[in-house]
Amino acid sequence: MKRIFILYISLFFLTVACSAPQQEEGATGVEKKEENISGATMQLASWEQEPRKRILEWVEQVTDSASSSYIPASDRIAVFDNDGTLWTEQPIYFQVAFAIDEIKRMAPDHPEWSSQGPFKPLLEGDLKGFMAGGEKSLGALLATTHTGMNTEEFNQRVKTWMQTATHPVTGKHYNEMIFQPMLELLDFLRSNGFKTFIVSGGGIDFMRVWAEEAYGIPPYQIVGSMSGLSYEMDGDQPILNKLPELFFNDDKAGKPVGIARNIGKRPVFAAGNSDGDYEMLQYTSTGSGERFGMYIHHTDSVRESAYDRESHIGQLNRGLDDADKYNWMVVDMAKDWKVIYPYELK
Numbered sequence: 001m002k003r004i005f006i007l008y009i010s011l012f013f014l015t016v017a018c019s020a021p022q023q024e025e026g027a028t029g030v031e032k033k034e035e036n037i038s039g040a041t042m043q044l045a046s047w048e049q050e051p052r053k054r055i056l057e058w059v060e061q062v063t064d065s066a067s068s069s070y071i072p073a074s075d076r077i078a079v080f081d082n083d084g085t086l087w088t089e090q091p092i093y094f095q096v097a098f099a100i101d102e103i104k105r106m107a108p109d110h111p112e113w114s115s116q117g118p119f120k121p122l123l124e125g126d127l128k129g130f131m132a133g134g135e136k137s138l139g140a141l142l143a144t145t146h147t148g149m150n151t152e153e154f155n156q157r158v159k160t161w162m163q164t165a166t167h168p169v170t171g172k173h174y175n176e177m178i179f180q181p182m183l184e185l186l187d188f189l190r191s192n193g194f195k196t197f198i199v200s201g202g203g204i205d206f207m208r209v210w211a212e213e214a215y216g217i218p219p220y221q222i223v224g225s226m227s228g229l230s231y232e233m234d235g236d237q238p239i240l241n242k243l244p245e246l247f248f249n250d251d252k253a254g255k256p257v258g259i260a261r262n263i264g265k266r267p268v269f270a271a272g273n274s275d276g277d278y279e280m281l282q283y284t285s286t287g288s289g290e291r292f293g294m295y296i297h298h299t300d301s302v303r304e305s306a307y308d309r310e311s312h313i314g315q316l317n318r319g320l321d322d323a324d325k326y327n328w329m330v331v332d333m334a335k336d337w338k339v340i341y342p343y344e345l346k
Contacts, residue, residue, distance in 0.1 A: 043188040046181040051336045054329060055185070055292075062268070062290050063192050069290040071268055073193035078269035079223075079259060079280060080182070082200035082207060084314045085273045085296050086215060087178040088167070090305040092127075093313060094174050095206050098161050100127075102145040119144075143244040147227060150239040151205065158209040172343060175214050180345065181337045182271075182296075186215055194269065199223045199259055201251030201276055205242070223258045225250045255280035273298065274314040281319070285326045293328035295319045300334040 044052045062071040083089040103119050113119040118137035121129030130137055146154070162175050170177065186196050198207060198217055204224030212218050228243035250258040256279055259267065270277075270284035273296040281293040297316065298307050308316040323330050331337070339345060 043184040043191065044181075046184055046338045048336045048338060051329060051331055055188075058290070058292050059189070059192050071290060075265065075268060076189075076192075076194040077197065077263060077265050077267040078189050078194045079197045079199045079263075079267045079271070079284065080186070081272040081274070081277045081280070082198050082202055082211075082224075083273075084298065085179075085271055085277070086182050086198070087174075088304060089273075089314050090298075090307070091168065093202070094177075095202050097165065097174070098158065098206065099141050099145040101161060101165055102157065103141065106144070139244075146203065146205075147242040147244040150234075150241050151229070152239070154205055154242055155209050158206055162210050172341070175210050176343055177341060178214050179296075179337075180339050180342045183215065183342065185271075186217070189269065190216070195221065197221045197223060197259075197263060197267075199250065199255050199280060201225055201249070201255075203227070204250075223250055223255075223262045225254075251276050253279045256283040259283070268292065270294070271296065272319070274316050275318045278318045278322075281328060282322075282326065285328065293326055295323060295328055295330045297330050297332055299332050300337075300340065302334075303340045304333060306334075 044055065047055070061067055061069045062076070064070060080086055083093055083095075087094070100122055103113070103122055107113050107119070107123055110119075114123055118130065118133045118140045121127070121133075122141075130141075149157075162173065164173075166173055167177055190196055196215075196217055198211060198215070198221070200207060200223070202224050204222055204226050207222050207224055208219040211222055226247040228245040228247045230241045230243055232239055232241055248254070248258065252275075255277065259280070266287045267280075267284045268287070268290065269292045270281045271294040272278075272281055277295075281295070285291045285293045295316070297320070298305055298314065300306060307314060308320065319328070320330065322328070333340070
């Protein structure tokens with residue numbers, strides 16, 4: 001229990017606090033070139049002109065076999081963080097929301113929780129009070145909601161939660177809180193021969209349940225933090241049981257390690273939103289040949305959330321400071337995205 005806490009401490013620490021589009025240019029030579037890139041116009045429709053142009057020109061360059069910057073399809077590896085990069089992460093990480101909701105769901109079978117123990121504050125809606133319990137309380141939360149069951153049971157719990165739980169601010173299901181421009185970017189890259197991977201500090205088992213439907217990224221292209229597993233027999237049926245221990249922490253310096261172990265190739269494209277992604281972008285951008293690094297900067301307090309350097313989750317300092325050094329594109333959500341979520345298009 002003590003080791004699995006290390007994986008998620010950043011998910012909980014003080015997380016209770018909860019522009020006009022630019023006109024498209026006319027039919028320029030750049031836009032004519034865009035027509036030669038598969039799906040460009042349709043799939044990047046939610047991007048404003050400047051970031052859209054930069055993405056299009058880079059992809060055109062690296063997919064042109066006559067270009068000195070050409071990247072063979074077998075090397076077109078693109079990696080994306082999840083929380084804050086592909087979907088919203090405020091006011092708390094969604095996996096944390098799942099864990100809290102699981103405690104509430106399980107509470108009727110545990111009447112003792114309402115009068116004693118670490119979960120009493122949670123059941124009273126007092127997350128700060130729960131946080132006062134420190135490592136012991138957090139470890140108990142994770143062990144109770146993420147382990148002590150087989151993988152199929154856990155998958156079903158996550159699937160049910162995704163179908164029923166809603167975001168406290170928007171009232172939308174959590175898997176509706178994905179970013180439309182990033183969906184377009186994923187599709188666009190895949191249409192041009194890239195393989196897209198999620199590389200996240202979140203739990204790999206949690207993401208694999210819903211990510212394929214949400215992003216079109218299959219379970220075997222998801223890299224994440226992992227708890228322990230044990231192989232056992234239930235009668236004549238083999239099962240995998242989830243254990244209360246941390247097997248691999250896929251965050252910060254762990255992300256390049258996870259990429260090397262699970263993908264086996266250095267990416268040429270990487271996108272993140274926090275300093276937890278810094279090493280992944282650095283590892284990607286310092287490889288040989290053409291590289292593309294992208295930071296999603298949360299600047300839109302009206303349509304999403306505005307936070308960076310002082311945030312207790314998704315903090316972004318090093319990424320902003322070193323963006324010019326590594327030629328990373330910093331996406332200003334308020335200025336660079338015409339819409340945020342897919343449901344805005346309906």
